[in-house]
Amino acid sequence: MSTNASNNSPTRPSPNPFERQAPIPGVKHVLLVGSGKGGVGKSTIAANLAVALKSEGLKVGLLDADVYGPSLPRMFGALNQRLAISDAGKLQPLVRHGLCLMSIGFVVDENKALVWRGPMLFKAIEQFLRDVVWGELDVLVVDLPPGTGDVVLTLAQKVPVSGAVVVCTPQNIALVDAMKAVDMFDQVKVPVLGVVENMAYLEQPSVGGADPVRIQLFPKGNLDGYIETKGLSKLGQVAFEPRIGLSSEAGLPILVSEPESPMAENFRQMARKLILLLK
Numbered sequence: 001m002s003t004n005a006s007n008n009s010p011t012r013p014s015p016n017p018f019e020r021q022a023p024i025p026g027v028k029h030v031l032l033v034g035s036g037k038g039g040v041g042k043s044t045i046a047a048n049l050a051v052a053l054k055s056e057g058l059k060v061g062l063l064d065a066d067v068y069g070p071s072l073p074r075m076f077g078a079l080n081q082r083l084a085i086s087d088a089g090k091l092q093p094l095v096r097h098g099l100c101l102m103s104i105g106f107v108v109d110e111n112k113a114l115v116w117r118g119p120m121l122f123k124a125i126e127q128f129l130r131d132v133v134w135g136e137l138d139v140l141v142v143d144l145p146p147g148t149g150d151v152v153l154t155l156a157q158k159v160p161v162s163g164a165v166v167v168c169t170p171q172n173i174a175l176v177d178a179m180k181a182v183d184m185f186d187q188v189k190v191p192v193l194g195v196v197e198n199m200a201y202l203e204q205p206s207v208g209g210a211d212p213v214r215i216q217l218f219p220k221g222n223l224d225g226y227i228e229t230k231g232l233s234k235l236g237q238v239a240f241e242p243r244i245g246l247s248s249e250a251g252l253p254i255l256v257s258e259p260e261s262p263m264a265e266n267f268r269q270m271a272r273k274l275i276l277l278l279k
């Protein structure tokens with residue numbers, strides 16, 4: 001008798017991987033930030049949304065789930081930092097600007113993680129969730145790696161996920177990958193709470209009292225049409241702003257370096273929308 005036949009018998013239904021989900025103690029919401037496409041600004045948006053959620057009064061953690069290309073250590077000025085171990089043998093996240101941070105870059109040499117095989121990656125994700133002292137958090141924001149697949153599936157199978165934010169740049173070539181990401185979230189039953197259009201335009205400062213001019217850096221594709229057809233909501237637009245990149249390079253999210261700027265207020269507005277959607 002084949003094993004498959006016995007697995008399919010009515011007395012032994014095939015296991016539903018999502019039944020093995022267990023909440024992270026103390027963590028109310030897990031929020032994924034992803035896109036499918038690389039380099040569209042997932043980490044930038046995740047980091048600034050996390051700081052914005054914190055400035056709206058929430059307790060926030062930020063998990064860098066990009067094991068092969070961690071960005072968080074550099075973006076938070078924490079390169080080569082190592083984590084303390086609690087008495088119970090768990091990792092204490094790094095605290096920066098009031099956020100609890102976790103990245104593979106705080107645990108192993110970045111170059112070592114680059115040659116990990118799949119099972120080590122899954123183990124690392126599991127440990128990020130269970131072996132870190134996250135404490136009481138309203139939201140754990142997860143910065144996803146590019147691509148559809150493994151990491152999201154692992155996360156969605158292990159913990160209940162409240163929702164996802166999809167980051168996309170305006171052009172159709174990025175939209176194609178964002179659509180795949182939306183499909184992937186649908187498949188693992190993670191609701192897409194909203195879409196952020198990053199690098200939507202470049203604003204030239206006004207000269208002599210004239211209105212500022214918006215330059216379309218990337219060709220405008222059908223992102224808005226897609227959002228409407230799918231019944232998704234657009235959380236907001238983020239301009240291409242060299243100060244955002246410079247600030248990240250210097251180890252400070254723009255919300256920390258320029259909290260009073262319109263850029264920061266834009267992120268806080270998106271955070272307020274998210275808070276309503278998470279309730």
Ligand SMILES: Nc1ncnc2c1ncn2[C@@H]1O[C@H](COP(=O)(O)OP(=O)(O)OP(=O)(O)O)[C@@H](O)[C@H]1O
Pocket residue numbers: 037038039040041042043044045066069071144145146198199238239240241242243244245246248249
């Ligand atoms: N709105 C923006 N204005 C200017 N620069 C930006 C903006 N958003 C992101 N960047 C810059 O673009 C680069 C890529 O951003 P980021 O690392 O956040 O993308 P990513 O999608 O996380 O990439 P990866 O797929 O490698 O994880 C970085 O140098 C970042 O500083």
Ligand SMILES: [Mg+2]
Pocket residue numbers: 042043044066071143144145
């Ligand atoms: Mg990234």
